[in-house]
Structure formats: C-alpha cells, structure tokens
Amino acid sequence: MTDELKDRYDVVVIGGGAAGLSAGLMLARARRTVAVIDAGEPRNAPAKAVHGLFAREGTPPSELLERGRAEVRQFGGHVVAGTVTAAKRGEDGFTVALADGREARARRVLVTTGVVDRLPEIPGLREQWGEGVVHCPYCHGWEIRDRAIGIVATGPFSVHQALLFRQWSEDVVFFLGEQDRPGEEDLEKFAARGIRVVEGPIAKVETADGRIVGVRLADGELVEREALAVATRVEARAGFIGDLGLAAVEHPSGMGEHVPADPFGRTEVPGVWVAGNVTDLSMQVGNVAAAGAMAGAQINMELVEEDTEAAVRVRRQAAS
Incomplete structure (x- = not known):
C-alpha cells in the first residue's frame, strides 16, 4: 500500500476489503478522485483460501486483496494504509481523520469496514x-x-x-x-x-x-x-460512524449488529454510503465485491447529478 493521502477527494472509502476495493475500482474508472483507506484487518485473514468465488476459487485472501489494490492504483485511485478514527460532516463535505493525524476531505464517504466475529x-x-x-x-x-x-x-x-x-x-x-x-x-x-x-x-x-x-x-x-x-455474533466494525449521525443496530436475523441502508448502500445520512458485511451480515466475498461496485456506481451517479446541477446554475448566471 502507499502512504500517499491527498487533502481532498471526490470519495473516501473507509475499508480496503473486497467491497472497498471494488468500489474504489469502479470510482477510479469513472475518473473520480478516490482514496481507499485500509486498516489491514480483513475478516477472512485466518482463512487459507477464498471459496465459491467465480474464477478465483482457492485464491488466498491476501493475494486477492493485493490484486484489488493494484487494480485501483492502475486507474489512478489511492490505496492508503491507516486506521480511521473519526469522520465528520463539514460545510463542504466530510473530513476523515486517521489515527496518525492525517486528514482528508471528501464529497462522499463510503464505509466498507466489514464486521468482527464474536466467538x-x-x-x-x-x-x-x-x-x-x-x-x-x-x-x-x-x-x-x-x-x-x-x-x-x-x-x-x-x-x-x-x-x-x-x-x-x-x-x-x-x-x-x-x-x-x-x-x-x-x-x-x-x-x-x-x-x-x-x-x-x-x-x-x-x-x-x-x-x-x-x-x-x-x-x-x-x-x-x-x-x-x-454461528458467531457479528458486529459492524465502525466505531466512528456516530460522528456521522449513524448507529449500528440489531439485524433482523438476530445474527448481530449492522448499519442499515437501501439496496444500493445509501444510508439515512445524505452523502454517507455503506457496502458489504457492515450492512449485510450474510454476504460472501462475491456478494461483497458486487455490493461495493454497485455503491461506487451509485455514488458516481449522485455526483454526476450534483455536478450537472452546478453547471446549469453557472450557465444560467452567465446568461442573465
């Protein structure tokens, strides 16, 4: 991973597992500035291989993540090692703070930090x-x-x-x-x-x-x-989300706690999105990656609409 972290991005993705990297790839390919911040604590680290994943059956989790990081970087995205300790809304978007003191601002935040298994x-x-x-x-x-x-x-x-x-x-x-x-x-x-x-x-x-x-x-x-x-009890790994006005709640299945969102990952807080196990506790790696891609595409569409509205306002002002 690289330690590079710029001051401002279109999107900061918090969590560098399958969901976060898939979202980062989608956003980078959409020519968005994006940083994927990863604490390096994947849920499936104890497993020797990922199973049931199309065309990647038996791949070690570490290898799968390294491939994903390389793909995000290939299209200009940043993959940053660090632990997010706070994320707050400001007048012009969000500020994400890392444990080592670094900060980055973003127009949108996507939380893909996954869950912790309680045995x-x-x-x-x-x-x-x-x-x-x-x-x-x-x-x-x-x-x-x-x-x-x-x-x-x-x-x-x-x-x-x-x-x-x-x-x-x-x-x-x-x-x-x-x-x-x-x-x-x-x-x-x-x-x-x-x-x-x-x-x-x-x-x-x-x-x-x-x-x-x-x-x-x-x-x-x-x-x-x-x-x-x-059957472990699973808990969303997102202690900082309270700063954003969100809270992990009990999942209807009784499996543990999750962060509620719509099918695309949109939370009740404008500009804050979630994807993967942090919201759907039962997802496997393939589903998690697909959810990240979906959230990334939806975030880009939301930003396209925002950019278009801004362009229309400028055009009207110039014409008046």
Missing part, C-alpha cells in the same frame, strides 16, 4: 478459527465434507446451520451447551436427518497436533469430532 468463550475454540472451526458451509463445507462435524449452538440460527452442514456430512452432532433446547419441530427435523443432540455445558475443544479431535463436556465426556461450526 463463544470456549477454551480452544478461537485458536482453531478459520481452520478446524468454521461458520459458513458455502465457504468451508466442501473442505470438511464427510468428516465428523459438530455444531456449537449459540442461538436459534444454529439450528439452521446444523441442517445446512448436514448436506456436506452424514455425521453431524449438535452441541446444545447452555442454550435453550430446540423446539419439537426442529428436533423432529434433526431426528429425520440423523443429527444427534448432545446436551450439557462444553468445557473445551480438544486438539492434537494442531487439529480438533473432539469436544470435552463439563462432565468429562469426550465427543469425538474432526471439525466444528459455530
């Missing part, structure tokens, strides 16, 4: 995150197919998760832990699909040679498993 406090679980512990069957189901899979219940969504992972393995165990027991209808579905329910608190995740070997219950029993799935 249950179970010893050994976080250490396996992105390896033996996964959350999305479409991202990792193929890689753990036909293995002994355990679902660590964290709430109602875990039932849905268990039924999904059953598509990839016939050996699925649902660890209830301290969660409420599923309803009779869900238990009937589990029974019909051969999903076993194990009750009782979980003491730890057991590993050997860096791999999961099972789940140790509080009563000492070891339930052998080769991989675990957990």
